[in-house]
Amino acid sequence: MTPITRAHLERLDGDDVLAGARAEFVLPEGVVYLGGNSLGALPRHAAGRVRATVEVEWGQGLVGSWNRAGWFDKPTVVGDRLARLVGADAGEVLATDSTSINLFKTLAAALALRPGRTAIVAETSSFPTDLYMLEGLADLLGGYERRLVDSESDLREALDDNVAVVLVNHVDYRLGRLQDMAGLTEAAHRHGVLTVWDLCHSAGALPVRLNECGADFAVGCTYKYLNGGPGSPAFLYAAKRHQEQARQPLSGWFGHAEPFTFVTGYAPSEGIRRFGTGTPPILSYVPLEASLDIWEKVDLGAIRAKSLELTDLFMELVAERCGEFGVEVASPRDPDSRGSQVSVRHKESYAIMRALIDREVIGDFRAPDMMRFGFTPLYTRYTDVWDAVETLHDVLATESWRDPRFAIRATVT
Amino acid sequence: MTPITRAHLERLDGDDVLAGARAEFVLPEGVVYLGGNSLGALPRHAAGRVRATVEVEWGQGLVGSWNRAGWFDKPTVVGDRLARLVGADAGEVLATDSTSINLFKTLAAALALRPGRTAIVAETSSFPTDLYMLEGLADLLGGYERRLVDSESDLREALDDNVAVVLVNHVDYRLGRLQDMAGLTEAAHRHGVLTVWDLCHSAGALPVRLNECGADFAVGCTYKYLNGGPGSPAFLYAAKRHQEQARQPLSGWFGHAEPFTFVTGYAPSEGIRRFGTGTPPILSYVPLEASLDIWEKVDLGAIRAKSLELTDLFMELVAERCGEFGVEVASPRDPDSRGSQVSVRHKESYAIMRALIDREVIGDFRAPDMMRFGFTPLYTRYTDVWDAVETLHDVLATESWRDPRFAIRATVT
Numbered sequence: 001m002t003p004i005t006r007a008h009l010e011r012l013d014g015d016d017v018l019a020g021a022r023a024e025f026v027l028p029e030g031v032v033y034l035g036g037n038s039l040g041a042l043p044r045h046a047a048g049r050v051r052a053t054v055e056v057e058w059g060q061g062l063v064g065s066w067n068r069a070g071w072f073d074k075p076t077v078v079g080d081r082l083a084r085l086v087g088a089d090a091g092e093v094l095a096t097d098s099t100s101i102n103l104f105k106t107l108a109a110a111l112a113l114r115p116g117r118t119a120i121v122a123e124t125s126s127f128p129t130d131l132y133m134l135e136g137l138a139d140l141l142g143g144y145e146r147r148l149v150d151s152e153s154d155l156r157e158a159l160d161d162n163v164a165v166v167l168v169n170h171v172d173y174r175l176g177r178l179q180d181m182a183g184l185t186e187a188a189h190r191h192g193v194l195t196v197w198d199l200c201h202s203a204g205a206l207p208v209r210l211n212e213c214g215a216d217f218a219v220g221c222t223y224k225y226l227n228g229g230p231g232s233p234a235f236l237y238a239a240k241r242h243q244e245q246a247r248q249p250l251s252g253w254f255g256h257a258e259p260f261t262f263v264t265g266y267a268p269s270e271g272i273r274r275f276g277t278g279t280p281p282i283l284s285y286v287p288l289e290a291s292l293d294i295w296e297k298v299d300l301g302a303i304r305a306k307s308l309e310l311t312d313l314f315m316e317l318v319a320e321r322c323g324e325f326g327v328e329v330a331s332p333r334d335p336d337s338r339g340s341q342v343s344v345r346h347k348e349s350y351a352i353m354r355a356l357i358d359r360e361v362i363g364d365f366r367a368p369d370m371m372r373f374g375f376t377p378l379y380t381r382y383t384d385v386w387d388a389v390e391t392l393h394d395v396l397a398t399e400s401w402r403d404p405r406f407a408i409r410a411t412v413t
Numbered sequence: 414m415t416p417i418t419r420a421h422l423e424r425l426d427g428d429d430v431l432a433g434a435r436a437e438f439v440l441p442e443g444v445v446y447l448g449g450n451s452l453g454a455l456p457r458h459a460a461g462r463v464r465a466t467v468e469v470e471w472g473q474g475l476v477g478s479w480n481r482a483g484w485f486d487k488p489t490v491v492g493d494r495l496a497r498l499v500g501a502d503a504g505e506v507l508a509t510d511s512t513s514i515n516l517f518k519t520l521a522a523a524l525a526l527r528p529g530r531t532a533i534v535a536e537t538s539s540f541p542t543d544l545y546m547l548e549g550l551a552d553l554l555g556g557y558e559r560r561l562v563d564s565e566s567d568l569r570e571a572l573d574d575n576v577a578v579v580l581v582n583h584v585d586y587r588l589g590r591l592q593d594m595a596g597l598t599e600a601a602h603r604h605g606v607l608t609v610w611d612l613c614h615s616a617g618a619l620p621v622r623l624n625e626c627g628a629d630f631a632v633g634c635t636y637k638y639l640n641g642g643p644g645s646p647a648f649l650y651a652a653k654r655h656q657e658q659a660r661q662p663l664s665g666w667f668g669h670a671e672p673f674t675f676v677t678g679y680a681p682s683e684g685i686r687r688f689g690t691g692t693p694p695i696l697s698y699v700p701l702e703a704s705l706d707i708w709e710k711v712d713l714g715a716i717r718a719k720s721l722e723l724t725d726l727f728m729e730l731v732a733e734r735c736g737e738f739g740v741e742v743a744s745p746r747d748p749d750s751r752g753s754q755v756s757v758r759h760k761e762s763y764a765i766m767r768a769l770i771d772r773e774v775i776g777d778f779r780a781p782d783m784m785r786f787g788f789t790p791l792y793t794r795y796t797d798v799w800d801a802v803e804t805l806h807d808v809l810a811t812e813s814w815r816d817p818r819f820a821i822r823a824t825v826t
Contacts, residue, residue: 026472035476042472047464054463054700058642059439059455062775063448071643098691100665101514108553124677129666129691132679136664140521140553148677221692229471230484230695251549252513253542261780262587264537264561266545278511278542279634281697282643287467362475367674 004317009382012309017302022379024294025227032384032391035362037176037201037341037374040227046290053286074285075233075254075276081292082235085226085300086199086218087209092240094272095233095288096254096280099200099221102236103133105248105275106217107165109238110194111141112247114164119145121158121193122167125174130167130198152179156187163193170208171201171339174366176311176331178202178339182213189214200224203235205340205376206307207300210237217242225340225376226295228288236275243271252277294378306377307340310385314342314373317389325396330370341374354406355395361388417730422795425722430715435792437707438640445797445804448775450589450614450754450787453640459703466699487698488646488667488689494705495648498639498713499612499631500622505653507685508646508701509667509693512613512634515649516546518661518688519630520578522651523607524554525660527577532558534571534606535580538587543580543611565592569600576606583621584614584752587779589724589744591615591752595626602627613637616648618753618789619720620713623650630655638753638789639708641701649688656684665690707791719790720753723798727755727786730802738809743783754787767819768808774801 013019026042027033033041057069066072078095086093096102111120122134131148138144147158159166166188171178181197188195197218202208204225210218218237222228238246247268253259254276257267268274315329330343346352346369353365363373373388395401426432439455440446446454470482479485491508499506509515524533535547544561551557560571572579579601584591594610601608610631615621617638623631631650635641651659660681666672667689670680681687728742743756759765759782766778776786786801808814 026468028473028475031475033475039471039476039479041475042467047467047472050463050467050696051460054455054460054642055439058452059460060441062441062444062446062454063452063777064770064775065643066452097510097514098665098693100667100691101510101663104663126677127666128669128672128675128677131677132664132666132669133690135679136662140662223692229467230478231692232694232696234691249549249553250514250517251545252511253540253545254513256541256545259541262541264539264541264544266548277546278513278647279636279644280511281645281694283463283645283700284694284697287696357477362477364476 004313006383006386009386012382016306018298018306018377021294021298022381025379027379030360032361032388034373034375034380034384034388035364036376036380037224037372038364039223039230040225040376041379043227043287043290043294045293046229046287049290050283050286053283071282074282075280076273078233078285078289078292079235079272082222085208085295086203086220086237087207087211088237089211089240091271093235093237094275095222095235095285096276097234099198099219099234100129100133101250102219102234103130103196104137105250106196106219106236106238107134107137107167109246109248110165110196110217113242113245114192114194117162117164118143119147119163120165120167121147121149121155121163123155123169124148124150125172126167126169127173127198127200130169134167155184159188159191159193161191163191165194165196167196167198169198169201171205173201174370175343176201176339176341178337181209181215185213185215201339201341206304211239215239222288226288227291229284232284232288233280238272238275246274248275250277254278254280298378303377307375308335308338310375310377310380310382311338311340311342313382314375314385314389317385318344318392321389321393322396327396340376341372344371344373345369346371348401351401351406352395355401355403356391358406359391359395361391417726419796419799422799425795429719431711431719431790434707434711435794438792440792443773445774445801447786447788447793447797447801448777449789449793450637450785451777452636452643453638453789454792456640456700456703456707458706459642459700462703463696463699466696484695487695488693489686491646491698491702491705492648492685495635498621498708499616499633499650500620500624501650502624502653504684506648506650507688508635508648508698509689510647512611512632512647513542513546514663515632515647516543516609516611517550518663519609519632519649519651520547520550520580522659522661523578523609523630526655526658527605527607530575530577531556532560532576533578533580534560534562534568534576536568536582537561537563538585539580539582540586540611540613543582547580568597572601572604572606574604576604578607578609580609580611582611582614584618586614587783588756589614589752589754591750594622594628598626598628614752614754619717624652628652635701639701640704642697645697645701646693651685651688659687661688663690667691667693711791716790720788721748721751723788723790723793723795724751724753724755726795726798727788727802730798731757731805734802734806735809740809753789754785757784757786758782759784761814764814764819765808768814768816769804771819772804772808774804
């Protein structure tokens with residue numbers, strides 16, 4: 001096999017159909033940013049949009065902007081724009097609250113649709129807040145058995161006719177392992193089990209096909225691959241067929257059929273709006289809207305193709321250049337099981353990641369021994385992969401991670 | 414009595430100790446803005462702060478800003494700054510989520526602290542989302558009686574030893590009627606009942622004294638009198654004495670004792686942080702922080718004194734100038750029972766308010782027949798009161814509200 005060279009990767013960057021997208025983002029000079037699976041980069045035109053919202057819509061339009069600037073409709077308007085990215089139809093996605101809150105809503109709605117069933121299945125590899133929210137809901141309701149499973153095969157085996165809901169992370173946050181949405185949904189439905197999919201690590205990383213797979217409910221964040229900004233509104237999906245029956249307990253005025261008649265009793269809105277709760281944080285929607293302008297010009301097939309090339313390349317180069325230093329690629333090699341991140345294990349991962357960040361290669365660390373590198377095809381270059389691996393090689397070969405300033409533990413998000 | 418003149422009010426504006434605060438806000442030229450009880454005005458330095466957060470902290474700092482720019486701590490840091498404004502101590506207030514979500518958390522926590530009791534008392538005059546959230550929680554839990562009462566005396570009578578929680582709106586949204594926090598809290602505690610106060614219409618409008626009154630829990634929004642911007646984060650208060658025992662079911666990772674150890678089981682954080690849930694919408698905190706810079710220079714006694722003067726003046730002038738046209742002041746005349754808004758009843762309130770807005774006097778309408786005018790002492794002038802009443806007089810005297818374009822109903826927030 002011909003060895004890969006940086007010059008070859010420069011040519012790939014030159015030919016990249018997504019190269020234009022990178023120009024639409026602000027990226028600090030000299031930084032290799034592989035943290036987009038945690039916080040996406042800033043869309044270049046977001047700042048101007050935010051400024052107009054603050055200075056014109058709020059500053060000049062004041063309270064009238066709830067109507068005139070369309071603030072009131074942001075959860076549904078942004079939801080409809082997100083729908084295409086997750087394989088849903090307009091009217092099936094609401095942009096609202098946090099992923100955690102939306103998990104509570106969708107889990108509660110799904111459980112209520114399966115009265116009499118008393119078990120809930122979820123994975124130990126879930127992002128922890130998923131399990132915490134499930135725990136909070138199950139404790140509040142009482143009488144539910146939580147079946148936590150360690151693998152996909154265990155997950156399938158845990159399904160039976162007493163299970164109300166299965167909560168699945170489409171791509172897991174630690175290893176970037178992609179679950180088979182179609183197959184698992186079908187397996188769940190064979191037992192009458194409803195599915196709640198967490199799309200935090202797949203939305204914007206690969207084509208998600210909720211309706212094609214027959215999914216029931218889903219949630220996801222917009223601040224990772226979707227580049228909505230820190231803590232930008234999360235989303236939830238409820239398949240059209242469930243909406244009329246679905247009830248969710250966080251039944252605030254933004255989910256009411258007639259929020260401005262101010263009646264004392266709750267009546268759910270038609271459609272996806274019934275999953276709304278309180279007044280939405282308008283400012284936090286605006287950069288997401290700017291990001292969606294970019295997403296509208298992008299083919300998700302091209303995203304997936306480049307994502308697989310970047311992650312393949314990274315895994316290959318890490319094995320080739322860094323294998324001798326005790327690093328081990330932990331993410332799946334099989335493209336059908338891979339998201340858009342690569343996790344690398346080393347017993348000194350914490351210090352190594354700090355040394356990398358010091359050299360402006362940004363990934364992150366997950367306890368106890370994992371480095372995570374996220375590949376965001378909108379703005380990650382092929383040469384970024386090369387440069388990241390060369391820096392990793394250098395940090396390992398020179399043992400620069402042994403510098404005492406990299407040993408001090410701090411909170412890492 | 415000497416008749417009030419505009420010249421006299423100009424002198425009051427000139428002598429106003431809070432006149433400097435108005436200069437810190439953006440207010441459109443020629444507009445009399447009496448909608449600050451719905452959406453506060455834009456603090457002048459907020460736009461620059463937001464820009465720095467977007468362009469520097471996010472654009473350049475990227476994911477590292479969760480630590481380096483203090484994003485992770487915003488809910489507690491902003492909460493501590495809000496504490497003084499509601500009579501709480503540092504560590505008792507968390508800035509997070511929406512008022513609706515925070516109602517769910519505090520109500521659930523309070524109910525759990527009173528096991529065995531099966532009634533909840535609330536007012537029909539509550540802002541509706543309070544009742545909707547209570548309904549959602551009570552339906553989820555099952556077995557609770559909701560006692561809705563129409564007046565303060567009914568509220569006191571509804572308290573007994575089977576009541577777990579009483580939910581009270583400190584100032585009601587329709588009439589601006591101020592409840593007696595100390596007296597009601599004492600009455601509740603005589604029966605062992607816990608109090609949840611909704612401060613949406615009192616925080617920033619008058620001195621709130623949660624700890625002095627012995628309150629148990631509270632929630633409130635920050636986008637009205639506190640000028641945090643559209644949908645800015647709400648807050649919740651839990652008295653220090655309840656925090657160790659308090660459990661709330663929206664138990665997401667931001668409420669976990671160790672959110673970054675990624676364990677599968679939930680363990681609540683120490684202190685007020687346990688009321689956190691999902692990832693906070695960072696951008697939406699920033700204008701609120703800018704507003705709090707202004708609040709820190711303000712004496713709440715001066716706020717209250719000016720608020721009562723403005724509302725007194727408005728009520729007096731409306732009676733004097735507009736009484737003959739069938740308008741009726743609906744808000745309490747008694748200063749001890751008055752918030753910082755004045756509601757005025759007229760059977761054609763909808764069209765009259767639209768005519769006022771067309772003349773750049775901004776208040777709002779609440780069905781079926783109420784006009785609301787909010788007085789925000791930080792930026793409302795004495796002459797604004799005069800100009801608003803003169804415009805109202807003119808709209809009524811000339812019957813300009815009969816213009817057909819004011820008759821069409823639209824959603825009004």
